[in-house]
Amino acid sequence: MPKSRFAPENSRDRLVFALDVPTVGEAEDLVRRTDGKVGVYKIGMELQFAGGLEFARDLAAEGRKIFLDVKLHDIDITITKAVRNVARMGMTFVTLHGYPKTMRAAVKGLVEDGNQDLCLLGVTVLTSMDEADLHAAGYRGPLSDVVEARARDAKAAGMGGIVCAATESRKLRTILGDELVIVTPGIRPAGSAAGDQRRIMTPAEAMRAGSDYLVVGRPISQATDPAAAAEAVIAEIDGALDAVPA
Numbered sequence: 001m002p003k004s005r006f007a008p009e010n011s012r013d014r015l016v017f018a019l020d021v022p023t024v025g026e027a028e029d030l031v032r033r034t035d036g037k038v039g040v041y042k043i044g045m046e047l048q049f050a051g052g053l054e055f056a057r058d059l060a061a062e063g064r065k066i067f068l069d070v071k072l073h074d075i076d077i078t079i080t081k082a083v084r085n086v087a088r089m090g091m092t093f094v095t096l097h098g099y100p101k102t103m104r105a106a107v108k109g110l111v112e113d114g115n116q117d118l119c120l121l122g123v124t125v126l127t128s129m130d131e132a133d134l135h136a137a138g139y140r141g142p143l144s145d146v147v148e149a150r151a152r153d154a155k156a157a158g159m160g161g162i163v164c165a166a167t168e169s170r171k172l173r174t175i176l177g178d179e180l181v182i183v184t185p186g187i188r189p190a191g192s193a194a195g196d197q198r199r200i201m202t203p204a205e206a207m208r209a210g211s212d213y214l215v216v217g218r219p220i221s222q223a224t225d226p227a228a229a230a231e232a233v234i235a236e237i238d239g240a241l242d243a244v245p246a
Contacts, residue, residue, distance in 0.1 A: 003178045006093075006119040006160050008212055011237045013039035015230060016067055016183070018217030020044055024051045030221055031059065037230040040092065042067040042215060053089075060090035067215075071123055072096035076105035083109035087118040093183070095163060098122035098150035103157040111158075119160035119181065124150040127165045127186035144168065151175050166206035166214075173210035185215035189233055203233050207240035 161181035223229035
């Protein structure tokens with residue numbers, strides 16, 4: 001199977017630092033303190049509603065890889081047009097909920113514009129949810145069945161990758177091969193608190209399971225030395241990759 005054009009080039013590229021802070025000023029400080037230490041900066045909803053969209057555009061213009069975590073889900077034409085505008089902002093990754101129609105509409109927007117630079121990521125099931133949460137939302141059957149179905153739908157739609165829990169990466173890699181990248185939030189370095197995440201792994205465990213990109217937020221942003229915390233995560237990634245047989 002062909003390898004994804006969005007596959008990371010090195011260990012540093014694999015680290016996605018989540019700028020989950022309430023102000024652009026705080027985000028700017030974290031970018032300054034981790035400059036050159038992480039591969040991708042993720043900007044989520046909290047920051048987006050405090051000037052984060054323009055901040056994301058500025059960072060991309062400076063040559064940084066930006067992960068815009070908007071989790072799009074709407075009628076088809078709105079998704080198609082929204083994705084086109086996200087691509088024009090210079091983003092590297094954008095998330096949308098992994099519903100088949102939503103993913104197909106997003107891919108359509110990029111195909112019609114001839115854009116090959118934006119990686120569309122389908123969110124399977126949020127890592128803050130467990131099976132009871134999924135059942136409360138009206139789904140039936142095992143959580144794993146929903147995750148696997150959405151991964152297959154993402155591949156069929158022509159998406160760039162998926163977002164899933166690291167605990168699901170190994171199984172989904174057998175479904176996706178190397179054609180789609182796997183991005184995993186809920187990553188907690190050894191000794192870190194789980195916080196509001198349910199399905200978590202350490203960086204080393206996630207790498208061994210087959211994840212391509214690891215999303216890490218509070219263990220870096222709340223560290224006394226964010227740059228050193230980022231380097232520690234990368235060291236864990238390196239160690240896991242070195243242990244994988246060639």
